[in-house]
Amino acid sequence: MNSRYFHVAAATLLLVLPLGEALAVTSTRLKGTIDKGYGAIDLLQAGVQSRNLTMAQLEAFRRDNGSKLAFAVDVNEAADGLEKSASQGVAIEYARVEVTTAAGVVKFEQFSSQTQSSVARAGQTTRSLWYTLIGDAGSRQITGSTSDISGSSFDATIRIPVSIDLSTASAARLIVKFLDTNEKLGDPESFYDYSNGFEDVAIVTAGDATYLDQLAPGREEAPLVLAAPGTTSPNSRLYYPSSDQFYIAAYEDQFPSRGDYDFNDLVVAYRVYYELDSSGNAVSIGGEGYLVARGGGFDSDWHLRMALPATAAGTGSVTVFAPDQLTPIAGFPRNVNFSGAADLEIFTSVATLWRDGSNAFVNTLRDQVLIPGHRFTFQLNLSTPLPQGQLPAAPFDPYLFVYNSSYEIHLPGKSPVLGSSRNTRDGRTRFTDAAGYPFALVLPHDWRAPVEYIDVGLAYPDLIGFIGGDAAKQDWYLRPAADRTKATSPTVWKW
Amino acid sequence: MRHVPSPTAARLAVVPTIAALLLAGCGGGGGGSSASTPAPAATTAATPAPSGSSTALKDNTASASADFSNFASGKVSVPVESVAFVGSRRFVKVARDDGAVLFLGEVAPGMPFTITVDAPRGQRRFDYEIFSESAADAIVRGEVTL
Secondary structure, three states, X not given: OOOOEEEOOOOEEEEEOOOXXXXXXXXXXXXXXXXXXXXXEEOOOEOOHHHOOOHHHHXXXXXXXXXXXXXXXXXXXXXXXXXXXXXXXXXXXXXXXXXXXXXXXXXXXXXXXXXXXXXXXOOOOOOEEEXXXXXXXXXXXXXXXXXXXXXXXXXXXXEEEOOOOXXXXXXXEEEEEEOOEOHHHOOOOOOOOOOOOOEEEEEOOHHHHHHHHHHOOOHHHOOOOEXXXXXXXXXXXXXXXXXXXXXXXXXXXXXXXXXOOOOOOEEEEEEEEEEEOOOOOEEEEEEEEEEEEEOOOOOEEXXXXXXXXXXXXXXXXXXXXXOOOOOEOOOOOEEEEEEOOEEEEEEOOHHHHOOEOOXXXXXXXXXXXXXXXXXXXXXXEEEEEEOHHHOOOOOOEEEEEEOOOOEEEOOOOOOOOOOOOOHHHHOOOOOEOOOOOEOEEEEEOOOOOEOOOOOHHHHOOOHHHHHOOOHHHOOHHHOOOHHHEOOOOHHHHOO | OOOOOOOOOOOOOOOOOHHHHHHOOOOOOOXXXXXXXXXXXXXXXXXXXXXXXXXXXXXXXXXXXXXXXXXXXXXXXXXXXXXXXXXXXXXXXXXXXXXOEEEEEEEOOOXXXXXXXXXXXXXXXXXXXXXXXXXXXXOEEEEEEO
């Protein structure tokens, strides 16, 4: 994961113009914005009047960027659908710089950004390549800089070649139009649409532009990201269960004793994707998830184990974020090295990590106001690509290690894996109870956790029929008894 | 798709049991104290059809063959090789019939593309799109039913 902290040694550049005039060039937020997908931005007017620019300074920016002007955009889209605070995107229909000279207005209409995608514009059902801008809602601290983008949330860059000396021109402006995509097609159009929110724009130094390009905020989670031409970055993703949904892992933590069957002792949402190369082999594995509810008095760690073959190896990282924060909690990102299966201990000591004031439980008591939980992401890079047939099968192995009992709790059919647990020593290697019920369930993300102490069979009257083999009850989780479940829907826990 | 449920093949029979009622107070979300009572051996005998009115798990037992999986897996093949496009790149999107995207990306042209999908039970239809980087190529759509 890229660090959000960056030192720009030369955020302010001293450039010497032909006349011997030395100009300080500092990345500067502009007054104009992109509003409702369109912006006509005066390049001389800064967001703060005292920072207004001159044509000589624009020329210094142009020289600094190798005869181009570089702009940073704060992608600011509505966090709905696939778009969220951690990943947002737009496609660019056109961008140009217009320079007013003594001979008239000169337009520079060639532009580029760091990413592309194949999307259809509104009203069309054919897709083609468009440059895109991807970002997140996080802020970036550029230490030691007095730049306007220090501490801002600028995300992605646009570069426009400008072949004339700007110092003798009288005016310049940036024209940007975002692509109105055909959202009826779903993704990728839904992700790369634009909302009415305005986007800030800054003119930036080469150093700051490179910094943002390397940071690539939001890019890991954006769909169909096609890297700039000439690169070979993987651009295919296979999602489990899907790009915008999650598995819900729900546990009874009293193993091997039978619990109260409310299946809310710990509830975690997670999803996984495989990133494939052009041959269809996996080159990396990623995922994310959230704590949804904690209704158990026991303390435990939550693991997600990816049962890779013994020949697999690689490195990666796990990051845990505090609720509603894009900044990792202490100790994260944590590096991961794996050989064979990758057993990711993601949430450690959940009862300590996630609390709701003085309440013993989180998001399970009947009158308890729901609060957001921690979020995690992980990325595992395989040293050698793996054929799809060797990849772990969904829904993988989400399991608990319970401190109070020293037992692991897995889905039925899985086996204990930790040498430190009691399972194997005590012969507790089957994860069903005396009545034949499991201690862990994986559910679709529509599922809502039962209120504390409410048997899941009472919370979902059709569950018992599903378990009994009634095919008409396969969607039992869509019919909760409202007064027996908490409203732990994705709109509540996904932030 | 494996694990396709059969309407007539009951995988579980549920019966109210006195034993279950006696055990209902064990552990669970309350407390916080360690409950270390060993569990009896798992029920393996065939069980009759539901007879009680309670839908609570604690009032019923599951058969040894009960399957609690709410998802089922299957393979979806997309005939990329059968498409003639002006553009040189091939992109594929596979989605469930409710629109949830399962795969989106660039694939090798000239050969079928197959993925393993994992979807909520009952979702058997999967839609695919094949497209290119060229606006001259109409999106090719199809569906696969497992």
